Amino acid sequence: xxxxxxxxxxxxxxxxxxxxxxxxxxxxxxxxxxxxxxxxxxxxxxxxxxxxxxxxxxxxxxxxxxxxxxxxxxxxxxxxxxxxxxxxxxxxxxxxxxxxxxxxxxxxxxxxxxxxxxxxxxxxxxxxxxxxxxxxxxxxxxxxxx
Numbered sequence: 001x002x003x004x005x006x007x008x009x010x011x012x013x014x015x016x017x018x019x020x021x022x023x024x025x026x027x028x029x030x031x032x033x034x035x036x037x038x039x040x041x042x043x044x045x046x047x048x049x050x051x052x053x054x055x056x057x058x059x060x061x062x063x064x065x066x067x068x069x070x071x072x073x074x075x076x077x078x079x080x081x082x083x084x085x086x087x088x089x090x091x092x093x094x095x096x097x098x099x100x101x102x103x104x105x106x107x108x109x110x111x112x113x114x115x116x117x118x119x120x121x122x123x124x125x126x127x128x129x130x131x132x133x134x135x136x137x138x139x140x141x142x143x144x145x146x
Contacts, residue, residue, distance in 0.1 A: 028075035089117030
């Protein structure tokens with residue numbers, strides 16, 4: 001687990017000036033518990049136009065990426081492609097099962113969870129950069145209260 005943490009911190013340091021450091025669900029939920037840091041899960045698909053727009057306009061912005069990376073462990077899940085199971089809290093999920101449990105019925109879909117795996121907030125759809133940053137700041141405050 002320490003190797004994963006060191007790798008995550010190394011990659012986060014290199015990429016934080018460029019874009020968000022996404023990790024797998026398995027890595028992300030383990031890191032969240034280890035670092036006591038909330039998780040932002042981004043559910044997306046390859047065919048989703050608004051997902052591509054979020055990637056290009058929001059997540060590639062340096063300021064937005066720094067805000068998100070400094071406050072959340074960031075996990076990207078494509079329920080149509082990803083197959084590896086992972087644990088959230090005490091529950092084992094496949095990506096499809098977790099998407100269903102989180103309510104991801106359309107894409108993009110975002111779920112914010114505390115380190116214990118409890119949902120703090122969720123968002124559905126595309127958000128322009130400034131609006132997404134406002135949401136992230138609000139959820140950051142909610143995460144501190146939970």
